[in-house]
Amino acid sequence: xxxxxxxHKSRKDIIKxxxxxxILLKFVLILYAIIQVYPLIWLILFSFKTNSEIFGDNVIGxxxxxxxxxxxxxxxxxxxxxxxxxxxxxxxxTIIVSGILAAMVSYAVMRMKWKCSKxxxxxxxxxxxxxxxxxxxxxxxxxxxxxxLSSYLALILPYIGYSLPMAILILTGFLxxxxxxxxxxxxxxxxxxxxxxxxxxxxxxxxAMVTISIFTFLLAWNEFVFAFTFISKNQFKTxxxxxxxxxxxxxxxxxxxxxxxxxxxxxxxxxxxxxxxxVQKSLLAGSIKA
Amino acid sequence: MGDKKAICIFVIPAxxxxxxxxILPVLFSLCTSMLKWDGIAKPLFIGxxxxxxxxxxxxxxxxxxxxxSFVLALLGIFVQLPLAIIFxxxxxxxxxxxxxxxxxxxxxxxxxxxxxxxxxxxxxxPNYGVLNTTLRAxxxxxxxxxxxxxxxxxxxxxxxxxxxxxxxxxxxxIYSAAKSIPxxxxxxxxxxxxxxxxxxxxxxxPLILPTIKVCIIFAVIGAVKIFDIVYILTKGGPVxxxxxxxxxxxxxxxxxxxxxxxxxxxxxxxxLCLLLTVTIQKIIKxxxxxx
Numbered sequence: 395x396x397x398x399x400x401x402h403k404s405r406k407d408i409i410k411x412x413x414x415x416x417i418l419l420k421f422v423l424i425l426y427a428i429i430q431v432y433p434l435i436w437l438i439l440f441s442f443k444t445n446s447e448i449f450g451d452n453v454i455g456x457x458x459x460x461x462x463x464x465x466x467x468x469x470x471x472x473x474x475x476x477x478x479x480x481x482x483x484x485x486x487x488t489i490i491v492s493g494i495l496a497a498m499v500s501y502a503v504m505r506m507k508w509k510c511s512k513x514x515x516x517x518x519x520x521x522x523x524x525x526x527x528x529x530x531x532x533x534x535x536x537x538x539x540x541x542x543l544s545s546y547l548a549l550i551l552p553y554i555g556y557s558l559p560m561a562i563l564i565l566t567g568f569l570x571x572x573x574x575x576x577x578x579x580x581x582x583x584x585x586x587x588x589x590x591x592x593x594x595x596x597x598x599x600x601x602a603m604v605t606i607s608i609f610t611f612l613l614a615w616n617e618f619v620f621a622f623t624f625i626s627k628n629q630f631k632t633x634x635x636x637x638x639x640x641x642x643x644x645x646x647x648x649x650x651x652x653x654x655x656x657x658x659x660x661x662x663x664x665x666x667x668x669x670x671x672x673v674q675k676s677l678l679a680g681s682i683k684a
Numbered sequence: 685m686g687d688k689k690a691i692c693i694f695v696i697p698a699x700x701x702x703x704x705x706x707i708l709p710v711l712f713s714l715c716t717s718m719l720k721w722d723g724i725a726k727p728l729f730i731g732x733x734x735x736x737x738x739x740x741x742x743x744x745x746x747x748x749x750x751x752x753s754f755v756l757a758l759l760g761i762f763v764q765l766p767l768a769i770i771f772x773x774x775x776x777x778x779x780x781x782x783x784x785x786x787x788x789x790x791x792x793x794x795x796x797x798x799x800x801x802x803x804x805x806x807x808x809x810p811n812y813g814v815l816n817t818t819l820r821a822x823x824x825x826x827x828x829x830x831x832x833x834x835x836x837x838x839x840x841x842x843x844x845x846x847x848x849x850x851x852x853x854x855x856x857x858i859y860s861a862a863k864s865i866p867x868x869x870x871x872x873x874x875x876x877x878x879x880x881x882x883x884x885x886x887x888x889x890p891l892i893l894p895t896i897k898v899c900i901i902f903a904v905i906g907a908v909k910i911f912d913i914v915y916i917l918t919k920g921g922p923v924x925x926x927x928x929x930x931x932x933x934x935x936x937x938x939x940x941x942x943x944x945x946x947x948x949x950x951x952x953x954x955x956l957c958l959l960l961t962v963t964i965q966k967i968i969k970x971x972x973x974x975x
Contacts, residue, residue, distance in 0.1 A: 419774070426771065427788040430852060433803045434791060436814065440806075449812050495698035502694035506687070514695060521706050525909045525957050527930060528950040531716065531937050532709035535723075555705025558698055587690040616796035618912045623938065634798040638916065641802060655799045662794040670787050673794065674856055 434659070441465070441652035448648045464649035465657075468640070473628060474654045477636030482661075484546055484632055485614040488553040489607050495554065496561035496606065501595055503562075504569040505577065506587075515566065521559035526552075530623060537624060548624040549632065553614045561606040564679045568602035569595075605676040608665065612673075615662055633658045710954060716947035723943050734948035746949065749920075749927040750956075753907045756843050756928075760903030764847045765854055768899065772858030773884060786859065790852035797849075801916035804845040808832050832918055835925040842917050842926045846910060854899045861895035862888055894970040901964050908956045929953050 440448060441464055442457040468474040499518065503511045533552055537543040576598075580590045596603075621635040631639065637654050666673050717734055721727035738746040771789065775782050792800065807814045808831040816828040831841040865888065873883045889896075911930030914920060920931035929949060937946035 419779070423771075423774070423779070423785055427785055430789050430848075431791055433800075433807070434795070437799070437803055454814060454817065495701065498694040499698045502691050506691055506694075508688075508691050514699065517707070518699075518702060521702060523958060523961060524706060524710060525905075525953055527909065527911070527933060527953045528713040528947075529706065529709035530934075531943060531947060531950065532712035533705070535712075536709075551701065552705045555702050558702050559706075562698075587687060591694075612794060616794075616798075618796070618798055618916075619934075634796050637798050637802065651802070655802055659795050659799050662796070663791070666791065666794045667787070670783075670790075674786075674790065674860075677793070677853065678856065678860055 434663075437652060437659070438656055441649060441656045443649055443652075445648060448652075461649055464647075464653040467647060467650035468653040468657065472640045472643075472650055472654055473631075473636065474633070474640070474657050476628070477631050477633040478657060480546070480630060480636075481615055481633040481658075484549050484553070485611055487546070487550050488557065488614045489610045491550070492554045492557045492561055492610050493603055493607060496558055496565055497596060497599055497603070498591070499558075500562050500565035500569055501591055504566055505574060505595075515562070518559050518562045521556070522563065526556060526619065530619065533620075534623060544625050544627040544630055546630060548630075549614075549617075549620055552620055553610075553617065557606075557610040557613050560609055560679070564606050564609075564676075565599060565602055567679075568599065572598055604672060605679060608669065608673050609676040609679070611665065612662060612677075710951075713947040713950045713954075716944055717951045719944035719947075721943040722941040724941075727944070730944070734945050735952070737945070738948055738952065744932075745924055745927065746929070746932055748924065749929050749932045752839060752926065753910065753928050755839065756846065756910060757904045757907035759843055759847055760907055761900055764851055765896070765899055765903060768851050768854035769858050769889075769896070771851075772855040773862055773888060775855075776859050776862035777880065786856070789855055792849040793853045795849075797912040798916060800845055800849055801913050804913075805832070805917060808841060833922060835922060838918060838922065838926045842914050845917075846906075846913050850906070854902070857895050857899055858892060861892040865891050893968070897964065897968045897970055900968070901961055904960050904964065905957050908953060908960065929956075 436454075439455075439457055442460045442462075443464075444457075444459075444461055447457060499514075502508075503515045529552065533548075534543070537548045542548050577590050577594055580594055585593075616634060617632075618634045621632045622638065625631050625635060628636075628639070637651070637658050640651055640654050716727075718729060718731055719727040720730045720733070737743050742748075771785075775785055779785070806812075810816055810828070810830045810833070813831075815831065819825070819828045829837060831837050869887060869891070870883060873887060878886070909930065910928050911934065914926055914928050915931050915934060918926045920927035920935065929952065933946050933949035933953065936942045936949060
């Protein structure tokens with residue numbers, strides 16, 4: 395009787411112990427989640443506050459009244475609407491052109507037989523290791539001479555160039571895993587290379603194209619140094635540089651600046667929340683060949 | 685399938701854009717780095733003079749900016765990576781709400797550095813920033829300071845946002861690597877009653893070593909390349925206390941018009957990236973592991 399009682403007790407202890415460990419673990423995990431997400435929540439709260447709340451009254455708490463006016467100010471006086479449209483335009487063109495070009499190269503490298511295919515592939519992949527620092531001044535000078543500084547092209551061209559290596563890495567890896575049977579059958583039926591590429595290969599690459607589109611989107615939407623250096627006219631500014639120019643200009647209206655930052659962040663966060671596993675997959679792809 | 689015309693049509697457009705935007709500029713910088721040139725007057729060839737001034741004579745403190753990047757690399761390896769490993773492995777163990785935590789930890793990675801920088805600027809603001817406000821509310825008035833304005837705290841203050849932002853990325857890499865280890869490898873350990881910590885050190889960590897190596901490479905290369913966050917927060921100041929190679933280069937080119945000198949910095953950054961990648965690959969030897 396005594397022994398069973400003791401056994402029972404020790405088992406209870408173990409369970410208690412386990413529970414304690416679990417609770418501690420939960421606590422740490424949640425605490426860390428708060429550390430990672432809190433600044434974003436704070437940004438959202440602060441985009442709805444008045445200046446006097448931001449400057450002292452109410453730095454940390456909830457806004458007393460939702461200041462939608464801040465969003466109106468950001469959109470109409472702060473040019474955020476324009477910057478947002480520019481970013482959308484630059485990103486979408488980059489995603490489409492870079493995706494198509496990368497698919498073409500990957501197809502040619504993986505499925506056609508030619509002498510320099512390996513060398514060409516390696517030159518593209520070398521791009522993964524080159525930081526964009528050394529491109530800044532040369533591109534600045536080249537664009538200035540071609541009079542395309544402060545134009546969409548001054549951003550779209552380098553963004554395509556810098557997104558190609560990763561896109562090609564992902565697409566060649568993907569093509570490697572699918573057999574060429576279907577394409578060969580089409581050739582026997584008398585299809586041209588172009589038809590096979592458009593009607594058979596492109597549809598097969600669909601999933602991989604989603605992955606590289608997300609990757610390219612994040613690169614183009616969040617890029618800072620080219621956007622900041624090449625574009626001086628407001629008319630062509632994208633949102634990263636635009637938010638910064640707002641900070642310089644609207645020093646008196648921080649609520650509107652906060653609203654601008656929320657608008658700048660919204661697309662990436664939405665894409666991430668709705669496609670989180672796809673986004674993670676596309677960013678993981680970058681680690682395959684470091 | 686050796687149709688030359690088709691190959692040209694498929695490869696040349698992409699290659700042209702890539703070559704003109706990525707490869708050619710590096711070669712261009714390499715040439716410019718041998719010049720004394722302000723972009724307007726006739727350039728003067730001076731050989732390796734720029735490199736000598738940067739690295740040996742150290743006229744403007746460039747060596748210190750490399751040292752600052754080195755500090756960030758160390759923070760990445762010894763603070764960021766261990767945290768990422770701990771959280772990544774905890775989540776990979778299979779915890780209720782694993783997807784939620786993963787998503788939450790990863791969020792800062794997808795936010796633009798401009799926004800991250802502005803956020804931290806407000807956190808650090810000496811008068812109404814969250815950091816000092818919280819310290820005051822806790823009665824720790826003496827700990828409040830001008831985080832970005834003081835030579836003593838500025839370096840760590842500009843690096844913390846970077847470390848914070850990318851922990852989620854390293855964690856995701858570790859998490860996915862640990863998840864891909866087949867369960868059978870753990871079975872005998874479980875039968876033997878091995879604790880989680882023991883299993884982690886004996887089985888998991890050795891198996892995810894290739895991923896840890898990738899994380900180290902990313903941390904080191906990222907530290908050499910860092911620019912955006914430092915430039916927006918401090919531009920390398922006060923008195924060069926938070927200078928990194930990227931801000932050094934940017935200011936040389938676009939503020940002082942020292943095109944040749946700045947290009948030499950750019951070339952040094954490129955060389956450091958390539959060199960360090962190869963070195964780390966050599967130091968940490970890993971075999972291809974396939975399950």
